[in-house]
Amino acid sequence: MHDRLRLAKPTDHRAACRLYAEADALHAHERPDRFRSTGQPARSQVLFERHLADPDQALFLAEVDGAVVGLVRVQALERLEVPDVPALTPRRYAMVQELVVAQTHQRRGIATRLMTEAHRWARDRGLTQVELSVYDFNQPALRLYAKLGYSTDSCRLSRPLG
Numbered sequence: 730m731h732d733r734l735r736l737a738k739p740t741d742h743r744a745a746c747r748l749y750a751e752a753d754a755l756h757a758h759e760r761p762d763r764f765r766s767t768g769q770p771a772r773s774q775v776l777f778e779r780h781l782a783d784p785d786q787a788l789f790l791a792e793v794d795g796a797v798v799g800l801v802r803v804q805a806l807e808r809l810e811v812p813d814v815p816a817l818t819p820r821r822y823a824m825v826q827e828l829v830v831a832q833t834h835q836r837r838g839i840a841t842r843l844m845t846e847a848h849r850w851a852r853d854r855g856l857t858q859v860e861l862s863v864y865d866f867n868q869p870a871l872r873l874y875a876k877l878g879y880s881t882d883s884c885r886l887s888r889p890l891g
Contacts, residue, residue, distance in 0.1 A: 731793070731794055731795075732791065732792060732793045732794070732839075733791075733792050734789055734790065734791055734792075734842060734843065734846050735789065735790055735792065736787065736788065736789060736790070737777075737781060737788040737789070737790050737800070738781070739774075739777070739778050739781060741790060741797060742770075742772075742774050742777045742778075744790070744796075744797035745771075745772065745777060745788075745790070745797065745800055746770045746771040746772055746777075747771075747797075747831075748771075748797065748798075748799065748800055748829040748830075748831060749771030749772050749827075749829060750771040751829065751831060751832060752827075752829045753766075753771055754766065755867075756864070759864065759866040759867075760864060760866065762889075780802060783804075785804055785805040785806075786802060786803065786804045786805070786826075787802070787803050787847075787850050788800060788801070788802045789801050789802075789803075789843055789846045789847065789850075791830070791834075791839045791842065791843055793834060793839075798830060798831045798833070798834040798839060799828075799829060799830040799831065799834065799839045799840065799843050800827065800828070800829050800843070801825060801827065801828045801829075801843040801844060801846065801847045802825070802826045802827040802828075803823050803824070803825050803826065803847040803850055803851060803859075804823065804824050804826055805821065805822075805823055805851070805854050805856060806821070806822055806823070806824050807820075807821045808820050808821075809821065820858070821855070821856055821857075822851075822856055822857070822858040822859065822860055823847070823848075823850075823851035823854075823856045823858070823859045823860070824859070824860050824861065825844070825847055825859060825860070825861035826861075828840060828843060828844065828847075828861070828870070830843070835869070840873055841873070841876075841877065844873075844877055847859065860882065861874065861879070
C-alpha cells in the first residue's frame with residue numbers, strides 16, 4: 730500500500746467533494762435541524778479554489794494507492810486588535826475548519842497524520858494554538874481529538890423553542 734499527504738490542487742475538487750459528501754450526510758442524519766441533503770456538489774469549485782488560493786489556509790489531502798481518502802483544511806486567524814473589548818487578548822491561532830476521512834479508511838491513522846500536518850503548517854507560521862469545533866454526536870472525532878491533546882475550551886449550548 731502506497732500512501733502520502735500532499736497539498737490539494739484545483740483538479741482535486743471532485744475527489745474532495747466525495748469526502749465532503751460523506752461528512753455532510755453524517756451531519757444531515759444526526760442534525761437535520763442544521764444540515765440537509767441537496768443533491769448538488771458538496772462544495773462549489775469556486776469556494777474550493779478560493780480556499781486553495783488563500784495564503785492563510787492550507788488544504789492537505791491523504792492518498793492511499795493514488796485515491797484521495799482524507800482531507801484537512803486549516804486556516805490562520807488573527808485577533809490582534811480588539812479595541813471595543815479590552816478584556817480580549819490579541820492573538821494569532823490556527824483553526825481546523827474541516828477534517829474528513831472516508832469511512833472505508835477510518836481507524837488507520839490517516840486523521841492523525843492529517844492533523845499532524847495541520848499542526849506543522851501552523852507552527853511553521855508562528856502560530857502557537859490550534860482550535861476546532863466538533864458536534865457532540867461525533868464521538869469518534871472527540872476521542873481522536875482527545876488522543877491528540879485537545880480539550881474543551883468552551884461549550885456552546887442550544888435549545889429548541891416551541
